Amino acid sequence: MLGGGDKLSSVVCTLARSLGFLCAMAVVGAAQAPSSIQMFMPEGGLPDRFLRFTLTRDDGRVETLFTDTKGKFLITGDLVRDADFVVEVQTDGRTFGTTVVRFRLFRNMLVYVPVFLSPLSEKKGQPPGVLDVTEANVPEGARLAYQKAMQEATKGDAEQAISDLKRAINLYPRYPRALNDLGVLYLKLNRLDEAAATFRQANKIDEHFLYPRLNLGITLNRQGKHTEALPLLAKLYQENSQLAGAAVPYGEALAETGKFVEADKVLRRALDDKSLSKSVQAEAHFRLGAVLNRQGQFPEAVVELQKAIDLEPNAVMAHLQLGGALIQLKRLAEAERELLKAYELGGSSAGAAQFLLGQVYYLQLNYESALHAFEQYLKDVPNAPNAAQVKDAIEKIKVALKPG
Numbered sequence: 001m002l003g004g005g006d007k008l009s010s011v012v013c014t015l016a017r018s019l020g021f022l023c024a025m026a027v028v029g030a031a032q033a034p035s036s037i038q039m040f041m042p043e044g045g046l047p048d049r050f051l052r053f054t055l056t057r058d059d060g061r062v063e064t065l066f067t068d069t070k071g072k073f074l075i076t077g078d079l080v081r082d083a084d085f086v087v088e089v090q091t092d093g094r095t096f097g098t099t100v101v102r103f104r105l106f107r108n109m110l111v112y113v114p115v116f117l118s119p120l121s122e123k124k125g126q127p128p129g130v131l132d133v134t135e136a137n138v139p140e141g142a143r144l145a146y147q148k149a150m151q152e153a154t155k156g157d158a159e160q161a162i163s164d165l166k167r168a169i170n171l172y173p174r175y176p177r178a179l180n181d182l183g184v185l186y187l188k189l190n191r192l193d194e195a196a197a198t199f200r201q202a203n204k205i206d207e208h209f210l211y212p213r214l215n216l217g218i219t220l221n222r223q224g225k226h227t228e229a230l231p232l233l234a235k236l237y238q239e240n241s242q243l244a245g246a247a248v249p250y251g252e253a254l255a256e257t258g259k260f261v262e263a264d265k266v267l268r269r270a271l272d273d274k275s276l277s278k279s280v281q282a283e284a285h286f287r288l289g290a291v292l293n294r295q296g297q298f299p300e301a302v303v304e305l306q307k308a309i310d311l312e313p314n315a316v317m318a319h320l321q322l323g324g325a326l327i328q329l330k331r332l333a334e335a336e337r338e339l340l341k342a343y344e345l346g347g348s349s350a351g352a353a354q355f356l357l358g359q360v361y362y363l364q365l366n367y368e369s370a371l372h373a374f375e376q377y378l379k380d381v382p383n384a385p386n387a388a389q390v391k392d393a394i395e396k397i398k399v400a401l402k403p404g
Helices: 004-018 140-154 158-171 176-188 192-205 210-222 226-239 247-256 260-271 278-294 298-311 316-328 332-350 352-363 367-380 387-401
Strands: 027-030 035-040 052-057 062-066 072-075 083-089 099-105 109-116
Touching: 035 052, 062 140, 083 109, 099 109, 140 158, 140 176, 158 176, 176 192, 176 210, 192 210, 210 226, 210 247, 226 247, 247 260, 247 278, 260 278, 278 298, 278 316, 298 316, 316 332, 316 352, 332 352, 332 367, 352 367, 352 387, 367 387
Parallel strands: 035 109
Antiparallel strands: 027 109, 035 072, 052 062, 052 083, 083 099
């Protein structure tokens, strides 16, 4: 049974929804227990299973989380801070539609966030992401193993979650939801070959379940296999342009295969969607900025890359790309600042920042600093394709620095 506060929130949210408003009311009281999110089904009842959702904080942090079997999630740990949050629950294709709720959390206050899941769209046809294999087809043992894995994933125990997802799949090999979530865990751990193989397996079982197809495209992009990713993502985008998250990886694949005009159009169209999460907006601005850089449109690139950084201040590659654009515009002091920030955030993984810093210092006639930057670049990226040219530049600078 719901407590008094829960009842009040439920009634208020039901009234809000009857008037066409999205309920994001927070009931606030003294912080004697963790703040919480409570999901409600469209008709007002509690869920009977774990629900997956993303929680996006206004500093750009995004977490994929799971409620308990009654739709409740306690907001604890390092997530807690004074901040604006966005909850997004993707449709399950059977009982509720995609739902987005925004709320503000206060560190020293108890916040209760009721989330009434939207009803399914009345459009005919199979909604995106629908599974042909429903939970009703899954044997009890496999379902319990899957639920246990979701609990472990929520707690951050990825390895144990992987173990239990494998157990669920062994018990029921035609379990695309478990396969997709296993692939997602591999992707988060940067185990890209395993992620790709798992998403391919899910796709073979149910081609109508769109998320493994999208995730496979994202994985192929991460592997640098953009030529392979492109037709997969193109088909997904053209058939399901409303699928959240499809546009940006498609734009990336277009750009990385040299189709800059098409990439520009897709990314700008994605940014027209004001419901995009903060992190997806940041990624879209970054990808568009990188496309503009490669087309030589540096002033426009600076605008897009700065938008990406405003949304996600610690985006290493956005700082790196912005530094490169600023060099082209001869704004060398600003370029140095951005490149130093990129290297501070990314270290040796952002070794290219040292190469660009070497260019900045060389243009400023600061040859000693240029020398140090180029040498650091070769330490960070010993197999760089331009290593021979950089070594040649280093030798020339050393000669120039010799007295007399």
